[in-house]
Amino acid sequence: MGDFLQLERRGGVVIVRMDRPDTRNALSEPSQMQEFVDLCAQMRADASVKVIVLSGNGKSFCAGGNIKDMQARDGIFAGSPYELRNTYRDGIQRIPTALYDLDIPIIAAVNGAAIGAGLDLACMCDIRIASTNAVFAESFVKLGIVPGDGGAWLLPRIIGIPKASLMAFTGDTIDAEKALEWGLVEQLCDPQELETRAVALAERIAANPGHALRLCKRLLREGQHMRLDSLLELSAAYQSLAHHTEDHQEAVAAFVDKRTPEYKDR
Numbered sequence: 102m103g104d105f106l107q108l109e110r111r112g113g114v115v116i117v118r119m120d121r122p123d124t125r126n127a128l129s130e131p132s133q134m135q136e137f138v139d140l141c142a143q144m145r146a147d148a149s150v151k152v153i154v155l156s157g158n159g160k161s162f163c164a165g166g167n168i169k170d171m172q173a174r175d176g177i178f179a180g181s182p183y184e185l186r187n188t189y190r191d192g193i194q195r196i197p198t199a200l201y202d203l204d205i206p207i208i209a210a211v212n213g214a215a216i217g218a219g220l221d222l223a224c225m226c227d228i229r230i231a232s233t234n235a236v237f238a239e240s241f242v243k244l245g246i247v248p249g250d251g252g253a254w255l256l257p258r259i260i261g262i263p264k265a266s267l268m269a270f271t272g273d274t275i276d277a278e279k280a281l282e283w284g285l286v287e288q289l290c291d292p293q294e295l296e297t298r299a300v301a302l303a304e305r306i307a308a309n310p311g312h313a314l315r316l317c318k319r320l321l322r323e324g325q326h327m328r329l330d331s332l333l334e335l336s337a338a339y340q341s342l343a344h345h346t347e348d349h350q351e352a353v354a355a356f357v358d359k360r361t362p363e364y365k366d367r
Contacts, residue, residue, distance in 0.1 A: 103136040107158070113151035113307035114300060115144065122159025128218050129167035129176060134192045141199040148366055151307035151314055154299045155226060156210040162235065165217025171244065189249050193218065197251035200225040201322065204315035206306055210299035211235045211286065216274075217244075221252035224259055227318065229285065230299055232292040235277045237285060239265070243272035258325065260285050310348035311366045 109116040117140065119126040121133075128134070144150050157163055170176040177188050200207065209226035216238045223229050223237075239256060241248050248256075248269065257265040260283045268275070280286045290298045306314065316339045324332050343349055347367040355362035 103132070103139070105130075105133045106136045106140055108140075111300065112304070113149060113311065114154060114303040115150050115152070116154045116156070116296070116300065119155075119157040119163060122157075122161070124167060125161035125164035125214065126157040126159065126219070127164045127167045128193060128196075128222070129170055131177065131192055134195055137196045138199045141203045144205055145203055148311060150205055151309075151311045152303040153205055153207045154210055154296070154303050155207060155222075156212050156296060156299070159213070161213040161219070162209070162211045162215040163219030163222050164214055165219045165240070168244070193250045196222065197225050197255070204318050206314055206318055208299050208303055208306075210295050211237075212292065212295055214238075216240055217248075218250050218252075221248060221250050221255055224252065224255035227321075228287055228302070230288045230290065230295070230302065231277050231280060231286040232295045233277050233289050234292055235280070235286075235289075236274050237268075237277075237280050238272060238274040239268040240272040240274070242270060310346065310352065310364050312346055312348060313343055316343060 105119060105121055107118045107120045109118075121127065144153060166178075167176065171178045177192055178185070180188065206228070207226040209223040209229040211223055211229060211231035213232070213234065214236050215223045216236075217240045220237050220239055239248065239252055241252070247253070253269070256268065259265075260268075264283050267273075275283070275285075277286070277289050281289050288298070320332070320336060320339060323335060327335070348362075348364045351362050351364060
């Protein structure tokens, strides 16, 4: 894929690993942002991809921005306020829009620290599972800045306004147990089992028809900002498409025949 994102294909599941362990997979270079955008375009165009698992190599999931670059006002943190505004808009803010618009379910396998933009990146995924040594922080305020990559929109929708406010206003770190209690992650597992568990979950999801998965995710996304009557109209349109797929007919036939369906993504 590139220097930052490593891809591994297992049937309908694509495992994506951020591979910059020396910087704790910090998001600090425009090329990294572009790789995420390119990944989403590539995955969207491949109808055989059913689920994506996102994780990080090394001890961290993603440590957010590079603080040394912030201190030096270098790299993506250089320039005037006007230039910085456009750097965010043309850089890291392209990641949440690209992932949000991607109709493929994404599982975040949080293998370690998910800090700042790293936590927000996990929140851009549909499901989060974590190792027992993972930690999480919406830590921007501790650096005198604000969530610049969509965290103020994403985090409250997952854990609610009060808990999101607590994390954002204190910048404090929570452990994996607290993240599970608050609903930030869906399950915990031993670090050495994390990827196996994440892929197993992905394969359970990928066992379903790809078109239904993509339409279902789109409905869930659109439902976050639509009125009920508008969502029902969209649901009716999507359902009419789904009813006329070969995979739907196969699913019904397999259910009646009490056998395992064989889908062809048609």
